[in-house]
Amino acid sequence: MDWRKQYADKVFSPEDAVADVASGQSVTVGMLDGMPPSLCTALSQRAGELEDVTVFHFVSAFPWSSFNDGKAFKPLTPFVTNVDRQGVPDGVVDYLPAAIWRSGRMPYGAGPFDYHLCIVSPPDADGWCSFGSSVWMNPTFAAHSDKVVAEVDEKAIRTGGANRIHVDRIARLVDADQTVGVKVRDAMRRAQGRTDEEIAQAEVICTLVGIDLIEDGDTVQIGAGAISAALGPYLTHRKDLGIHTELLTGGVTDLVQTGVATGKHKTLHPGKVVATGLALLPQAEVDFIDGNDTFELYDFTYTDDIQVLAKEPRLVAVNNAMQVDLTGQVDGEAIGPWPYTGAGGQTAFAISAAHSDKGRSIIVVPSSYLKDREHHSRIVVSLDPGTPVTVPRSAVDYIVTEFGIATMRGKTIRQRIGELISVAHPDCQPQLKDDAKQLYGWSF
Numbered sequence: 090m091d092w093r094k095q096y097a098d099k100v101f102s103p104e105d106a107v108a109d110v111a112s113g114q115s116v117t118v119g120m121l122d123g124m125p126p127s128l129c130t131a132l133s134q135r136a137g138e139l140e141d142v143t144v145f146h147f148v149s150a151f152p153w154s155s156f157n158d159g160k161a162f163k164p165l166t167p168f169v170t171n172v173d174r175q176g177v178p179d180g181v182v183d184y185l186p187a188a189i190w191r192s193g194r195m196p197y198g199a200g201p202f203d204y205h206l207c208i209v210s211p212p213d214a215d216g217w218c219s220f221g222s223s224v225w226m227n228p229t230f231a232a233h234s235d236k237v238v239a240e241v242d243e244k245a246i247r248t249g250g251a252n253r254i255h256v257d258r259i260a261r262l263v264d265a266d267q268t269v270g271v272k273v274r275d276a277m278r279r280a281q282g283r284t285d286e287e288i289a290q291a292e293v294i295c296t297l298v299g300i301d302l303i304e305d306g307d308t309v310q311i312g313a314g315a316i317s318a319a320l321g322p323y324l325t326h327r328k329d330l331g332i333h334t335e336l337l338t339g340g341v342t343d344l345v346q347t348g349v350a351t352g353k354h355k356t357l358h359p360g361k362v363v364a365t366g367l368a369l370l371p372q373a374e375v376d377f378i379d380g381n382d383t384f385e386l387y388d389f390t391y392t393d394d395i396q397v398l399a400k401e402p403r404l405v406a407v408n409n410a411m412q413v414d415l416t417g418q419v420d421g422e423a424i425g426p427w428p429y430t431g432a433g434g435q436t437a438f439a440i441s442a443a444h445s446d447k448g449r450s451i452i453v454v455p456s457s458y459l460k461d462r463e464h465h466s467r468i469v470v471s472l473d474p475g476t477p478v479t480v481p482r483s484a485v486d487y488i489v490t491e492f493g494i495a496t497m498r499g500k501t502i503r504q505r506i507g508e509l510i511s512v513a514h515p516d517c518q519p520q521l522k523d524d525a526k527q528l529y530g531w532s533f
Contacts, residue, residue, distance in 0.1 A: 106238050120146060123220060123227060133161075154173060204236050223366045331350070335438070336364065339369070363387060394437070399441055417505050420478065442486075
């Protein structure tokens with residue numbers, strides 16, 4: 090039976106589904122492909138009659154701060170994008186630093202909420218809906234919200250894990266805008282366009298990580314940044330890898346199909362690929378995951394919980410940096426004092442991997458970026474004023490650039506400085522040596 094007929098008493102138009110959201114209330118929104126466009130559009134169209142509605146979200150593709158001169162909605166987020174990045178210094182978007190996640194619990198400063206807006210699949214014969222390819226914090230949002238309102242996407246995939254919600258928990262259902270997934274993915278791809286130099290840097294860095302730092306039998310977390318996300322195809326020579334990650338990146342399905350990622354040595358979920366969401370995967374990879382019980386999607390607060398991750402004895406975390414100081418402190422989220430993205434799960438995975446008995450915490454970073462045709466180092470004598478430390482130096486084992494691998498584990502500050510200068514861009518090394526001497530008084 091068609092879900093619209095079976096659950097006719099729950100089916101609403103998008104406009105009616107959010108008609109009773111009131112000024113001063115709070116709303117959470119699904120992220121990435123889990124963002125419900127029809128519901129978000131309908132709510133934004135009520136901006137003229139609303140004030141101070143808190144919208145808590147991760148990775149928004151919707152400009153909440155732009156409506157009714159910023160009076161209607163108060164965005165609150167631990168992870169900004171190009172849509173709301175400028176809103177933080179402008180004072181119209183509030184950034185909530187959050188890096189420690191606890192299964193099933195909201196970060197301090199967020200929740201409870203009046204509404205949760207999300208995308209789900211049609212209910213199955215037993216009334217269970219999937220969150221599709223974007224679980225993220227949907228289960229936790231739903232548990233901490235009074236009402237759940239969902240767009241039903243006929244194309245939403247089903248996976249193993251905790252990727253479901255019962256239709257009885259959903260107050261209202263609406264038909265999904267079937268075109269939004271394509272629009273969001275295309276926008277993200279445009280935003281992630283890389284130069285030829287960046288692609289070349291990624292190839293060298295991923296080769297170094299895959300050959301020298303990842304071993305057979307490791308459980309690997311692959312970060313979502315431009316460099317780390319390219320790692321999958323560089324692991325094809327390994328054996329019996331496990332995957333426990335946040336965002337499932339391209340190439341992992343090939344590792345499963347070729348028998349590289351078996352997960353046989355994992356402590357948790359042996360034989361399974363564990364993640365919280367998919368993004369920008371080719372349709373063939375999405376089709377392979379759909380209904381495949383090897384792939385399990387869980388709530389973000391579970392996949393990124395340090396207590397969960399600490400149970401894996403060979404956890405290897407591979408994450409990106411925007412800037413690294415000469416002692417190994419990592420900024421992975423900001424430019425100076427202003428957030429550019431967010432900590433996400435990077436801090437939790439890095440600390441857990443560094444703590445893991447046979448694990449490794451790896452940071453990948455291009456040695457430099459081009460500005461006015463000159464190379465500017467991403468390895469600096471000290472982080473820019475106001476810059477947050479996403480990963481403390483004590484939780485960093487290796488830092489990899491296209492010029493080599495710098496070992497931080499077991500090294501003194503002086504040794505760390507020498508290691509990092511050696512993998513900095515050659516054009517930038519003389520200045521780094523001068524800066525280090527001025528700050529520390531040591532010659533290199």
